Amino acid sequence: MPQLNPAPWLAILIFAWLTFLLILPPKIMAHTFPKEPTPQDTKTNKHSSWAWSWP
Template identity: 45%
Template sequence: MPQLNPNPWFTIMLLTWFTFSLLIQPKLLSFTSTNSPTDKTTTTKPTPWTWPWT
């Protein structure tokens, strides 16, 4: 069964992972996110709900 021979496919897999790790990933990580998180330092307490039957 030829699909059990890992000789060409293992090399292709290694080259793909090295390409992703060394070339593509740094380019993707260098992008700045457009929706950067902000610190929420001020918190307001909600006002209690006034129920008409109490």
């Protein structure tokens, strides 16, 4: 029964993972987003404490 022979399937598995780990990540990371996020202001806002309306 050919499905019990692990030799070709092990090689296919190893080559598939090598493809995923070595070839695809640089291609995916090379993509740029059309709108880069802008940095927010670093100043802190002072918040006043909220007065409760009941005693």
